[in-house]
Amino acid sequence: xxxxxxxxxxxxxxxxxxxxxxxxxxxxxxxxxxxxxxxxxxxxxxxxxxxxxxxxxxxxxxxxxxxxxxxxxxxxxxxxxxxxxxxxxxxxxxxxxxxxxxxxxxxxxxxxxxxxxxxxxxxxxxxxxxxxxxxxxxxxxxxxxxxxxxxxxxxxxxxxxxxxxxxxxxxxxxxxxxxxxxxxxxxxxxxxxxxxxxxxxxxxxxxxxxxxxxxxxxxxxxxxxxxxxxxxxxxxxxxxxxxxxxxxxxxxxxxxxxxxxxxxxxxxxxxxxxxxxxxxxxxxxxx
Amino acid sequence: xxxxxxxxxxxxxxxxxxxxxxxxxxxxxxxxxxxxxxxxxxxxxxxxxxxxxxxxxxxxxxxxxxxxxxxxxxxxxxxxxxxxxxxxxxxxxxxxxxxxxxxxxxxxxxxxxxxxxxxxxxxxxxxxxxxxxxxxxxxxxxxxxxxxxxxxxxxxxxxxxxxxxxxxxxxxxxxxxxxxxxxxxxxxxxxxxxxxxxxxxxxxxxxxxxxxxxxxxxxxxxxxxxxxxxxxxxxxxxxxxxxxxxxxxxxxxxxxxxxxxxxxxxxxxxxxxxxxxxxxxxxxxxxxxxxxxxxxxxxxxxxxxxxxxxxxxxxxxxxxxxxxxxxxxxxxxxxxxxxxxxxxxxxxxxxxxxxxxxxxxxxxxxxxxxxxxxxxxxxxxxxxxxxxxxxxxxxxxx
Numbered sequence: 001x002x003x004x005x006x007x008x009x010x011x012x013x014x015x016x017x018x019x020x021x022x023x024x025x026x027x028x029x030x031x032x033x034x035x036x037x038x039x040x041x042x043x044x045x046x047x048x049x050x051x052x053x054x055x056x057x058x059x060x061x062x063x064x065x066x067x068x069x070x071x072x073x074x075x076x077x078x079x080x081x082x083x084x085x086x087x088x089x090x091x092x093x094x095x096x097x098x099x100x101x102x103x104x105x106x107x108x109x110x111x112x113x114x115x116x117x118x119x120x121x122x123x124x125x126x127x128x129x130x131x132x133x134x135x136x137x138x139x140x141x142x143x144x145x146x147x148x149x150x151x152x153x154x155x156x157x158x159x160x161x162x163x164x165x166x167x168x169x170x171x172x173x174x175x176x177x178x179x180x181x182x183x184x185x186x187x188x189x190x191x192x193x194x195x196x197x198x199x200x201x202x203x204x205x206x207x208x209x210x211x212x213x214x215x216x217x218x219x220x221x222x223x224x225x226x227x228x229x230x231x232x233x234x235x236x237x238x239x240x241x242x243x244x245x246x247x248x249x250x251x252x253x254x255x256x257x258x259x260x261x262x263x264x265x266x267x268x269x270x271x272x273x274x275x276x277x278x279x280x281x282x283x284x285x286x287x
Numbered sequence: 288x289x290x291x292x293x294x295x296x297x298x299x300x301x302x303x304x305x306x307x308x309x310x311x312x313x314x315x316x317x318x319x320x321x322x323x324x325x326x327x328x329x330x331x332x333x334x335x336x337x338x339x340x341x342x343x344x345x346x347x348x349x350x351x352x353x354x355x356x357x358x359x360x361x362x363x364x365x366x367x368x369x370x371x372x373x374x375x376x377x378x379x380x381x382x383x384x385x386x387x388x389x390x391x392x393x394x395x396x397x398x399x400x401x402x403x404x405x406x407x408x409x410x411x412x413x414x415x416x417x418x419x420x421x422x423x424x425x426x427x428x429x430x431x432x433x434x435x436x437x438x439x440x441x442x443x444x445x446x447x448x449x450x451x452x453x454x455x456x457x458x459x460x461x462x463x464x465x466x467x468x469x470x471x472x473x474x475x476x477x478x479x480x481x482x483x484x485x486x487x488x489x490x491x492x493x494x495x496x497x498x499x500x501x502x503x504x505x506x507x508x509x510x511x512x513x514x515x516x517x518x519x520x521x522x523x524x525x526x527x528x529x530x531x532x533x534x535x536x537x538x539x540x541x542x543x544x545x546x547x548x549x550x551x552x553x554x555x556x557x558x559x560x561x562x563x564x565x566x567x568x569x570x571x572x573x574x575x576x577x578x579x580x581x582x583x584x585x586x587x588x589x590x591x592x593x594x595x596x597x598x599x600x601x602x603x604x605x606x607x608x609x610x611x612x613x614x615x616x617x618x619x620x621x622x623x624x625x626x627x628x629x630x631x632x633x634x635x636x637x638x639x640x641x642x643x644x645x646x647x648x649x650x651x652x653x654x655x656x657x658x659x660x661x662x663x664x665x666x667x668x669x670x671x672x673x674x675x676x677x678x679x680x681x682x683x684x685x
Contacts, residue, residue, distance in 0.1 A: 050683060054641070054644065055641075056644070056645070057616075057641050057642055057644070057645050058587060058616075064644045064660070065660075066659075066660030066661065066663075067659070067660070067661070067683075067684075068661060068683030068684065069683070070683060088659065089659055089660055128586065196439065196582075196584075197442075197582040197584075197589070197591040197593060197594065198591065199590075199591060199592050257592075259591060259592045259593045261446075261593060262439055262442040262443055262446065262581075
């Protein structure tokens with residue numbers, strides 16, 4: 001047992017000796033490197049400073065700097081607002097908007113330096129505005145357009161059908177509403193400029209005569225420029241086919257939620273079939 | 288592996304340079320990747336050059352397939368290496384100027400976009416999903432557009448793929464995405480045939496431990512394991528498993544060649560080192576999550592109902608049916624991390640979403656790794672620089 005312990009001890013001793021030798025070797029080789037000896041060659045790759053800056057995620061005032069310098073070991077940054085850093089890859093927060101001249105001086109251990117500077121624009125991003133377009137002649141009243149013009153349906157004309165008629169009774173509010181005769185050959189159409197991928201709710205009121213069968217349909221179409229009924233229907237985002245014939249006098253409210261999708265323009269398209277129908281008080285709101 | 292998701296089991300060797308962000312320009316895996324992708328590009332260029340040999344009715348489709356693969360190769364190269372030599376036709380061995388001159392990545396992207404647009408126009412759906420198709424080209428082009436910040440164009444392509452008439456959908460069982468090949472979720476895969484000398488793969492085995500002569504070059508990081516445990520839903524059990532031979536180490540289970548009886552995963556190859564597991568490049572849940580990204584359009588969040596519908600579809604399949612009312616960029620990145628874990632998306636996602644600096648520097652600091660911003664690009668292989676006679680320049684930081 002004792003013998004084994006001794007062996008272990010002597011092994012430990014050997015290990016220490018080994019590491020001493022290794023250490024000594026390291027010191028000698030260091031000295032070799034420090035002294036400029038014969039056969040040493042000129043440093044052909046002097047430092048070259050370069051950086052890029054990217055806005056930090058979710059914080060427009062803070063920038064992360066990417067150090068792309070070559071052959072350099074120490075770095076001195078000035079951020080153009082009086083602040084400095086000696087980190088390799090600092091990030092820096094600017095207090096106010098502005099254009100800052102950022103400069104990086106990269107040095108190597110021979111004392112050679114290289115400087116690169118670049119203007120950095122720090123600007124607060126605009127908050128996206130959600131468009132809520134006004135629907136023209138939304139209540140089909142006279143004189144609603146610029147300068148008191150408009151017959152209540154000028155904004156609703158299109159090639160998708162004959163122009164709608166105007167009724168004075170019954171209306172939901174005011175003195176006029178849109179009328180779609182039972183022939184079903186009329187259409188109301190209006191294009192709206194919207195924010196893409198935004199949720200909206202289109203509201204309107206409608207009523208239908210009690211006799212006959214048919215529908216009063218209101219659709220939201222993707223894009224604008226629609227002039228052909230079948231391609232217009234193919235572009236439908238959302239639609240509501242109204243069939244409430246319980247009273248020819250009392251208007252029923254419809255809320256039609258839709259998402260504008262990948263469009264900056266959507267169109268309202270109203271048409272009926274079979275039954276004389278009326279629409280009044282169209283409006284658009286956010287959900 | 289150059290992310291917070293995976294590491295080697297032994298943490299050493301060339302493969303481990305990726306996880307520690309200490310890749311050398313002499314790294315053989317990088318050189319192999321670079322050369323393999325230029326070989327793909329060469330073959331695509333060869334097909335395009337010899338198109339007159341094809342029968343007239345096949346010409347357009349053959350050209351489109353070649354362009355799809357060329358674009359896919361350049362898309363990977365430009366994201367990994369930055370500016371790269373742009374070879375868009377057959378060149379002679381003496382044309383070293385073309386072979387070794389790095390051109391601006393914007394010009395590389397121009398070729399990628401025009402190749403993929405041609406592919407979209409001239410390919411159709413309905414073939415095997417390891418062959419270029421219209422949907423695959425649309426999906427890759429959508430990702431290119433997202434990378435370039437062209438969100439509206441990306442959204443149009445994605446909604447084209449999402450149209451019900453195209454027939455793509457999520458598999459009900461997450462496992463079937465990987466073990467029921469030819470399913471409706473996978474839009475494009477690199478196809479492999481088991482036990483075939485020419486068409487099998489051995490990465491499935493290389494990732495495992497002691498399967499053949501392998502030592503585990505793609506193990507799950509503890510960070511990713513914890514993240515999957517917290518956020519994966521029913522995907523967690525089908526994403527990683529504990530190494531039976533080494534407790535506390537975790538393996539990817541999406542591409543097992545030798546099955547897992549406990550998980551109900553069949554043996555796919557009698558010889559696991561000649562595995563037939565396909566490498567999934569593009570699948571429908573990626574399309575749905577890209578749809579969210581396109582609608583978010585570079586913003587910090589979205590509450591658009593269309594985005595939420597796509598997001599919710601992916602989460603519902605995972606058994607995470609709680610209602611979402613808005614999606615932040617972080618939540619999108621997190622969902623992509625668990626849904627697409629170990630499918631070679633994480634690094635690209637972090638870069639594309641502008642999260643790479645935050646996430647990788649924090650991960651590196653927490654684990655004592657060597658990340659700096661110049662690690663976002665791989666080194667140009669030193670052997671290529673040597674061959675170029677000084678024409679090919681190195682990326683900063685190498």
